[in-house]
Amino acid sequence: MTQGSLCMETDAQEADCKSPTRLFQADEKAVELRTVVYDPQSDGFAALQTEWNALLRRSRYNTIFLTYEWQTTWWECLGEGDLWIVAFRRGDTNELVGIAPLYLVTPKAGRWSGKRKFNLVGCIEVSDYLDLLAAKGWEKEVYRAFYAWLCSSDAPAWDVLDLCNLPEDSLTYRDFPAVVDDSTHHVEIRQEDVAPQFVLPSHYETYLQEQVEKKQRHEIRRKQRRAERETQVDFYYVGPEHNLVAEMDDFVALQQASRADKAEFMTPEMRHFFGVMAQRMQDAGWLRLCFLSLDGVKTAALLGFEYNRRYLLYNSGYDPEAYPHLSPGWVLLAYTIQYATAVGNQVFDFMQGDEEYKYRFGSRDYAVMRVLVSRHT
Numbered sequence: 001m002t003q004g005s006l007c008m009e010t011d012a013q014e015a016d017c018k019s020p021t022r023l024f025q026a027d028e029k030a031v032e033l034r035t036v037v038y039d040p041q042s043d044g045f046a047a048l049q050t051e052w053n054a055l056l057r058r059s060r061y062n063t064i065f066l067t068y069e070w071q072t073t074w075w076e077c078l079g080e081g082d083l084w085i086v087a088f089r090r091g092d093t094n095e096l097v098g099i100a101p102l103y104l105v106t107p108k109a110g111r112w113s114g115k116r117k118f119n120l121v122g123c124i125e126v127s128d129y130l131d132l133l134a135a136k137g138w139e140k141e142v143y144r145a146f147y148a149w150l151c152s153s154d155a156p157a158w159d160v161l162d163l164c165n166l167p168e169d170s171l172t173y174r175d176f177p178a179v180v181d182d183s184t185h186h187v188e189i190r191q192e193d194v195a196p197q198f199v200l201p202s203h204y205e206t207y208l209q210e211q212v213e214k215k216q217r218h219e220i221r222r223k224q225r226r227a228e229r230e231t232q233v234d235f236y237y238v239g240p241e242h243n244l245v246a247e248m249d250d251f252v253a254l255q256q257a258s259r260a261d262k263a264e265f266m267t268p269e270m271r272h273f274f275g276v277m278a279q280r281m282q283d284a285g286w287l288r289l290c291f292l293s294l295d296g297v298k299t300a301a302l303l304g305f306e307y308n309r310r311y312l313l314y315n316s317g318y319d320p321e322a323y324p325h326l327s328p329g330w331v332l333l334a335y336t337i338q339y340a341t342a343v344g345n346q347v348f349d350f351m352q353g354d355e356e357y358k359y360r361f362g363s364r365d366y367a368v369m370r371v372l373v374s375r376h377t
Helices: 011-017 044-057 068-078 139-150 174-177 205-213 214-229 245-260 260-267 268-282 327-342 357-361
Strands: 023-026 029-038 084-091 096-105 115-121 160-167 185-194 198-200 235-238 285-292 297-307 310-318 347-349 365-373
Touching: 011 084, 023 357, 029 044, 044 084, 068 139, 068 268, 068 327, 084 139, 096 139, 139 174, 160 174, 160 185, 174 185, 174 214, 174 365, 198 205, 205 327, 214 245, 214 297, 214 327, 214 365, 235 327, 245 268, 245 297, 245 310, 268 285, 268 297, 297 327
Parallel strands: 115 160, 310 347
Antiparallel strands: 023 029, 029 084, 084 096, 096 115, 160 365, 185 365, 198 347, 235 285, 285 297, 297 310
């Protein structure tokens, strides 16, 4: 198999790119999937740029963390090791039906120390949902072709495959293990985390009345009204008219002030990622960075995304010394849910983590799964 983006330039070269003949049943006819590999010397992201998001929109779970914009930003800012992107195309039409975005590293510590480990691009930190990209209805064919490549001489030597942060709706943790040869590989499937979320009705008052317990509903309303009564409240989203760099500085300051572990998390490397990511998400129209000011003082901030009719709450911060009796974090969250409802989002997603406050706002657990494939020793 020829590797790299150049293998798609001509018909003759495309013939060299085909994986060993393997027929899969799809759409009630035999269809051959062709595997195209972009190795570390190629630029798979560039080669697939115009098709990437179109495939994602045809997948079973369309999430911002698998978009071309997020994946390339993560890789540029936080990626390490060798980038391997494997694409799967229909042999009859050349239609792209799958992508496996991977990077290969050798951890120096932990369970897999010294092992050659394939991770999904974005794994593990800061990308709440990840997966193999596959067109809906083609998942099993993509899984078979992907495993066939992993077992072929065209793949680099590897010891572990880590498919982390798989959303509950994904078929990967359900169906991919079935294609793995258990005589050569061990498969471990486990729930990695929960991502509390709730369905948004068409009206905010309906949400409060039907999805929040009576005591918490009373608290949310009381906190909002008290803040509005005792201070001048300003709630706004950062838009093109604002200086995003300055607004992100304010966000990070609040994020670091809110808790010691958040301050520790925001290393210079992570701060750089947040800045680049925010700009690219804003350029794509998905960034939702909002602030709550009380009497002209920024007291709380939420960094989220609006994508595919889902409101994703990504990170937050507040000043613990500014108006603590008014609970600015709660007030800002209530305004954010009100906004998300008003503009027609269908789901409010707190994403990974089982913090207690998420359930006070009516969330229910959504599973985040993980599949680990390792060679028998």
